Amino acid sequence: MSEATAPAKSPSEGLFSKKNRKLITDPLNDSNPITVQVLGICSALAVTVKLDNSVVMAASVTAVTIMGNFFMSLMRNIVPNRIRIIVQLVVVAWLVIIVDQVLKAYVYDVSKSLSVFVGLIITNCIIMGRIEAFALGNKPGPSILDGLGNGIGYGIILIFLGIVRELFGSGKLWNAQVLPANWIYSMDNPDGWYVLNNFMIMPPMALILVGLYIWAQRARNTKLIEAH
Amino acid sequence: MAINKDSNAYTIIFAIAMCVVVGTSLVIVSQTLKPVQEKNVMNDKKQNILAAIQVEATLQDAGTKFEQYVKDAVILDANSQAVEVKTDVIAEALTINALSEFKDKPATDRRYPLFICEKDGSRFFVMPVGGQGLWAGVWGYVAVGEDLNTIAGASFDHKSETPGLGAEIATPFFETQFTGKKIHDDNGEFVSIRVVKPGGPKSDHAVDGISGGTFTSVGVDEMLMRCMSIYSKYFKTMSKSTALN
Structure with a gap:
């Protein structure tokens, strides 16, 4: 189900046909890369302590899935089959290095806190997975949409995690104080009723939150529940 | 296409x-x-150096603020002797990375930059420090006031x-724990600032470490001791010479 490859389309089909729109909407829910395909979990746990990091990571991964799918789809008829995986790896690595360089140049603070995880986008299974499963068998247009859909599907989860973790872990959103400072308990403010939840800041909490998200998603969307 | 995509030649040329x-x-x-x-x-x-003297700067205005506050710099060798620098000494001092000096060079070859800042009419001396934490490098900037003893910020x-x-x-x-601590004891001997287990007796020469972050705390402790001892020796020669005044 999740790895379903759309059959080749007839040339007359519009870019935003129903089938193509599904390429974008499917990964948001029914075949979400993180919560359904369980791909790209590692980075979702590591970079979601703060919302700004989550958003930049989501945008970076989306850019790489779109471009990766696009370039591989363009090359799909000339890539020698025997070195196809290496070619995919090179294209993805090339894109990731470009993203990393751009982040270092234009959003240095964020790039500092994302540290190695930008480089590790290369190892994000979503990207290679979509290239192998979709881009190599489809035209560039639909491949871009598929990349966009999967990037957004990944991004939604990251942003959800970022909001919950930053809000309850630091009382902030996008580095701005959201919970009033006098609510937050500290040595200087013993009257505060909320103790910042340090567990939220630790990676395991992200895993628990992903678990809760999967639970909620399956409760609402019963077709995701596997038959036993 | 007539080209055989499975041939070795094609594969190699493609690669x-x-x-x-x-x-x-x-x-x-x-x-x-x-x-x-x-x-x-x-x-x-520059932002980090300014933070040590309690000047808040953003990535954008760090450059101009740095020029405003940082007036001079000295580069010391491992024996706490000032090295002669022909070019712009502040620019030269900025190129020295305390962490890579520590990691990549033998102790005798390390250079130690010292930034001399002026804020609200008083002088501050910012010492870059670098060392090893739990997973990788840790570094920082410690500023002492005009008495070359009391920490103004870190x-x-x-x-x-x-x-x-x-x-x-x-x-x-x-970081704020460091403010007001002293790097020399009452006899003027260098004692550094020790990073100790939280809950111990309060001291002018110690700050609370991080519970659960013992290795990092030990790394910071070691780094302060090692780097600041070099600066301390220089401070002694400095306070003796009248050139400072």
């Missing part, structure tokens, strides 16, 4: 062509963005300490 295209484009991207990136790294450093940073534990060294909770 070579791909490497050339990818390699060339990466060189272009890297070279175009390099000046902007280097400026960011420099501004980040800022720390790290490469990849554990968030919530070792990474806490880069938060105000840890």
